[in-house]
Amino acid sequence: MEAILQTSHKDRWLEAGWNLALQFSEGWVVFRIKGREFSNMKPFSLGAVAAGANLAQWTQIQDAAARFFLMPQSPGFIYHHFWGITPPKARGYIQYEPTQDVGNLLSLTRGITLANGNIGYVNGDMSPYEGPYSPETEIFTMYQKYPAFNVLNPVTDAMANVKMAFETMKYSYTIVKSEPTIKSLLVGNQKVRKYTMGRVDPDAIKIPQWLTELVPKSLLEYTNTVMEAIA
Amino acid sequence: MMWKASEIRTLTVPIVAVGAAVVVPGSSLVPMNMRRYILQIEAQNRFAGANILTLSKSELGVVTPLELFSFTLVDDYIPKPDGPIKEDSLPLYIIDGPPTGSVLTSFLVAANSAAGVTNLIVRYVDAD
Numbered sequence: 001m002e003a004i005l006q007t008s009h010k011d012r013w014l015e016a017g018w019n020l021a022l023q024f025s026e027g028w029v030v031f032r033i034k035g036r037e038f039s040n041m042k043p044f045s046l047g048a049v050a051a052g053a054n055l056a057q058w059t060q061i062q063d064a065a066a067r068f069f070l071m072p073q074s075p076g077f078i079y080h081h082f083w084g085i086t087p088p089k090a091r092g093y094i095q096y097e098p099t100q101d102v103g104n105l106l107s108l109t110r111g112i113t114l115a116n117g118n119i120g121y122v123n124g125d126m127s128p129y130e131g132p133y134s135p136e137t138e139i140f141t142m143y144q145k146y147p148a149f150n151v152l153n154p155v156t157d158a159m160a161n162v163k164m165a166f167e168t169m170k171y172s173y174t175i176v177k178s179e180p181t182i183k184s185l186l187v188g189n190q191k192v193r194k195y196t197m198g199r200v201d202p203d204a205i206k207i208p209q210w211l212t213e214l215v216p217k218s219l220l221e222y223t224n225t226v227m228e229a230i231a
Numbered sequence: 232m233m234w235k236a237s238e239i240r241t242l243t244v245p246i247v248a249v250g251a252a253v254v255v256p257g258s259s260l261v262p263m264n265m266r267r268y269i270l271q272i273e274a275q276n277r278f279a280g281a282n283i284l285t286l287s288k289s290e291l292g293v294v295t296p297l298e299l300f301s302f303t304l305v306d307d308y309i310p311k312p313d314g315p316i317k318e319d320s321l322p323l324y325i326i327d328g329p330p331t332g333s334v335l336t337s338f339l340v341a342a343n344s345a346a347g348v349t350n351l352i353v354r355y356v357d358a359d
Contacts, residue, residue, distance in 0.1 A: 051259070088238045089265075089357065114263065125359075128235070155357045156259035157240060 008132040009082040012193075013169045019176065019185050019192040020078070022140060024207040027220030028227065030176040030185050030192070031078065041069055042165035043129075049090070049153040049162050052114040058095060058148040061166075070139070070166065071146035075210050080169040081139045086129035090162045091121035091152040096139065096198045097205050098148040103136075104201070117152045129165050140195050144208045175214055182219075183226050232268065233318050234356050239270065242339075242353040245277070252287055252294065252342040255351065261328035261337040262357050268322035269297075271354040273310045276302035278347020285342050286351070288326045291335040297324050300349070316354060328357075 013036070014020060020031045044061060061069045072079050085092045093112050094102050101110040103120025111117050127134035139147055153159045176182055185192045198205040207220070225231035244257045261267045276282045284300040300309050311323065326337050343349055 086237055088235055118264075124237075129237075155262045155265065157357075 009135065009167065012135065012138065013080065014171060014193060019190065021186060021192050021194045023194070023196040023204050025203040025205065026207045028186060028223035029211065029215050030182050031173040032176055034172045034174055037170045039168040039170055040166060043163035044166065046151055046162040046164065049151055049159045051153060051156050051158050054112045054152045055150050058098060058150045060098060060146060060148045068146045071141050072143050075143040076172060078171045078173055079141045080171065081141065082133035082167050083137045084127045084129040084131055084133045084165045085124045086163050087159055088124035088128065089155050090159060091117060091123045091154060092164065093121050093150045094147050096147040097145055100198055100205065102199045112150050112152050114152070114154060117154065121152070129163060133167065140197065142208065143210060145197065145205065177219060179222055182223060183231065186223060186226050232358065234270065234316065234320065238356050239316065240355055244351055246284060246341045246343060246349045246351050248342045249346055250342060252285065252340040255339040255341050258339045261326050263329055264331060265328045265357045265359055267326040267328065267355050267357050269324040269353060269355045270316045270320050270322055271312060272298065272323065273352040274300040275308045275350045276305055277350060278345050279305045280345060282347055282349060283344035284349045284351070287340045288324065288337065289340050290327055290337045291329060291333065294340060
């Protein structure tokens with residue numbers, strides 16, 4: 001219900017010509033959106049979850065041939081996802097990328113059991129299956145970078161079928177390489193969406209190898225100097 | 232509170248206990264750190280005569296009567312409230328679940344006054 005009182009996730013889709021800055025552990029990469037296409041997946045069934053239990057394995061949202069639904073199949077695209085979950089009390093936990101807990105507070109390994117699963121989750125009250133989806137569920141993915149999910153059933157009745165719904169916008173893009181433009185986008189007043197890939201603590205996820213071949217290391221270092229108010 | 236249709240649970244169960252109250256068969260424990268909001272109760276007498284169904288809550292070890300359903304004849308039926316639950320219906324009763332780490336539990340209990348069965352339907356939501 002909380003999400004319904006807030007703005008729709010659809011207001012967060014990017015338009016062609018807008019800019020997107022993604023933070024990796026090595027620095028920021030700034031993209032300009034060239035075009036977009038909607039997609040969705042509803043439902044994605046996670047199956048039954050017993051009372052007080054979680055999924056035995058983290059799910060990476062794959063099809064029967066182990067292809068990742070949430071990841072672009074080629075480097076030319078960025079995917080922008082929001083998700084919801086049902087039943088309303090089902091708690092969804094995210095790792096981005098797999099094994100790296102997002103939303104943690106204290107411990108190095110976040111708990112997802114009845115005894116310690118009160119931290120860093122989004123449940124169906126916060127992000128309802130039928131939408132609108134919570135801004136906390138926002139994920140940008142690119143080739144070779146995808147999230148993983150687990151679910152905790154905190155109630156004393158079994159959940160016969162926990163389902164997730166994903167709404168996605170697929171973007172084509174170009175990489176912004178002009179240093180003055182990058183600086184004005186990162187710390188100026190220009191319209192840009194900034195997003196940390198994964199988590200800030202201890203660090204964002206690593207830049208994919210294919211992207212390092214498109215973005216010079218010196219440009220990544222320049223973005224760090226801009227953010228550290230040196231440049 | 233606003234209820235979603237997808238989170239309303241229904242317990243449909245015959246109550247056979249007489250005199251001493253027992254755990255309502257099939258009713259689960261109120262989850263840790265949640266409350267059970269009871270939105271609707273329907274009761275029907277299956278005993279061929281007068282009968283009283285006592286519905287109580289056992290909340291962290293303390294039993295409190297909630298309601299007496301008094302029947303005169305077999306098949307007497309008492310719905311409360313009569314009609315469908317709305318998304319903003321006020322709960323009839325609230326049962327508190329246990330806090331973190333407690334070994335105590337909360338659940339529904341019931342008993343009949345006469346040597347017969349009553350049918351009980353309870354619609355509820357477990358929520359924070």
